[in-house]
Amino acid sequence: MELDFERCYRAVDSRDQRFDGWFYTGVTSTGIYCRPSCPAITPKRDNVCFFPSAAAAQRAGLRACRRCHPDATPGSPDWDLRADLVGRAMRLIGDGVVDRDGVPGLARRLGYTERHLTRVLTEQVGAGPLALARAQRAQTARILVEKTGLTVAEVAFAAGFGSVRQFNDTFRAVYGLAPTGLRARLRAPAATAAPGAIAVRLAFRRPLPAAVLLGFLAARAVPGVEAATADAYHRALRLPYGPGAVTLTPHDDHVGAAFRLADLRDLAPAVARCRALFDLDADPAAVDATLGADPAFAAAVAAAPGVRVPGAVDGFELAVRAVVGQQISVAAARRVLARLCAATRPVTDSTVGTDPTTDSADPTATDTEARTELVPFPGPAELLELPDAAFAMPAARRGTLRALAAADDDGTIDLAPGADRAALVERLGALPGIGPWTTGYIAMRALADPDVLLGTDLGVRHGADRLGLPTAGAGLAGHAARWRPWRSYATVRLWLCTTDPTNGRTDRR
Structure with a gap:
């Protein structure tokens, strides 16, 4: 990865936060490496070199700056x-x-x-x-x-x-x-916390319209698995070494993440998955520059800059949500998903969180009695064990879910963050009942593909109509060519243009 010295040095000299995570500044005279926005005095040109990753700087024998914590920057978009x-x-x-x-x-x-x-x-x-x-x-x-x-x-x-x-x-x-x-x-010793509890600051590139992001997740929150309040999002997590839970609270300059983990070895993957859920490694300036250049989006971008594409903490979970949400409303999909989750074996590990929106009115109730336990979304093996009655859906769609779970369980499909997008879309499309809309939705949210246009989605077409854009498949696709490589972000903005976010059977998001 080639880094232009002059451009990088200008970013360091101006302490431009937009470049944090894109590259790292090595200072040979001090033996440290920093983020571009480090508040320290700008080093001399002759003493500077640039690296594409923190690991590359460490490989060169440099240590992390204790002032700017370069290892805590957003990831490279x-x-x-x-x-x-x-x-x-x-x-x-x-x-x-x-x-x-x-x-x-x-x-x-x-x-x-x-x-x-x-x-x-x-x-x-x-x-x-x-x-x-x-x-x-x-x-x-x-x-x-x-x-x-x-x-x-x-x-x-x-x-x-x-x-x-x-x-x-x-x-x-x-x-x-x-x-x-x-x-x-440290100025103060670490506070004594419950076993497995830890708080982390998740950095991002500004701006981050938190209300839009929380609203999107709140509308789709599955009871018993996740919950959203006006200023925070709470959910249970299914992680490699055991269950966990997180509360994500957006602030002006970071997102606070309070984790409760059954096994602390899950901290790194839990952080990575929460970053993906909130799309915190995005470069909003690049996205908004492209979309804002289209007169149709200019006003929307100016009014709400930095809109993200909500991701997923679990690829299989997102795929199930996509299949269940085919051609039914968001509210109906939530009910079906809640029933599926309730039918699976409950997780009783004490590290799993609780739903803060279900406080009991009884002041004498214990914490367990006062709040609904948040349980991780079921995995493929758990879904395969459910009886037909637990699915509450037509037999064809139930068959699709079973086929999806079996394919994930035996490794036929890979829904991990680093899956091959093209191969996954092809293999998903070969499963019964999964078409282009479903594969595109999964690629956009589970695999963080930034360039997916869900042109057949009725919510997208309604949004396009409100902006005066062509709504026919070919016409919309032709106009959307100018949005590359950020058509996923355009899709989310078109959804946001609809006047009623729960517009009955037309809302399949």
């Missing part, structure tokens, strides 16, 4: 835009695949040899998969050191390190001091 090997690998590494399955497991999922994968990542990102995973483990460890009272050994294994010695060596190399030294420098 390039990984969402790209559907090639590098983009897929970066999303899977972010989801913790290397920590769980090693580089061989990552290479198998991508369909390439370890040698080829390492060579391509090193060429384009500046570091191989092991170094990239190491950088992520170091960031997870720093969060645990700062935010919890765990011992060094507990932090080491929770962050994915194989030994305490490896953890200490990596931490010193990345941050320039031992874990105990960092904890000693």
Whole structure:
């Protein structure tokens, strides 16, 4: 990945936050690397070099700046835009695949040899998969050191390190001091929290219209799994090592994420999935510049800049939602999904959260009695075990859900963040009852494809009609060519143009 020195240096000199996460600034005279917006004095040109990833800077022997925390920047939006090997690998590494399955497991999922994968990542990102995973483990460890009272050994294994010695060596190399030294420098010790509870700040590129995002999720919240209030979103999570829950609270400069995890090894994938859900790695300036150049969108972009494409915390869950939502209203889909979830085996682990919107009026009620337990959305194996009566839908659609669950369960389809988008669309389309609208919706939200136009969606057509755009498939598709590569964002904006977000059977979103 080539970085233009002059452009990067201008961004550093102006402390432009828009470039945080796009690249990292290495200062050879001090041996540190920073985010472009670091408030420190701009280094001299002769002492500066630029890196496409934090792992690349660490590979060059630089340590992270303790002032700007470059490891806490938003991710590069390039990984969402790209559907090639590098983009897929970066999303899977972010989801913790290397920590769980090693580089061989990552290479198998991508369909390439370890040698080829390492060579391509090193060429384009500046570091191989092991170094990239190491950088992520170091960031997870720093969060645990700062935010919890765990011992060094507990932090080491929770962050994915194989030994305490490896953890200490990596931490010193990345941050320039031992874990105990960092904890000693904190102004206040980490607050004592319940086991598995941890709070994280999720960075993003401004602007972020939180009300729009929360409204979208609230309209689709499945009772018992998730809940949205005026200022926060709560949901249960199905994670690699066990259940969990999160509360996401948007603020002006970050999204607060309060996690409760059965296993702290799930912290990195939980963070990655919540970032995907809120589309926090997006580059709103680039998206709005393209869409705002179209007179049809100019007023909408000016009124609500930075609109995101809500993603998903679980690809299979999103696929089930898409199938259930075919040709029925959002409200009806919520009822069907709630019934499906209620029919599966309940999770009683104490780390799973509760629905804050169901407080009991009885002041003597216990917390368990006062609130509805939030349970993770069922996985494919659980769905396959349900009796026909639990589905509450026509036999054909029930068959589609069973086929989808069986395909995910046996590995025929891959709904992980780094799945091959083209291959997945083809394999999904081969399942009974799944057509172009469903595959496009899944690609847009589960795989973060930024360039999906759901031209046959009636909500999209209603929005296009309100903006004076052609509504016929060919006419709309032709006009939408100017929105590339951000047609997914245009699709969301067209949905937002509809006057009634629950417009009966025409709303399949």
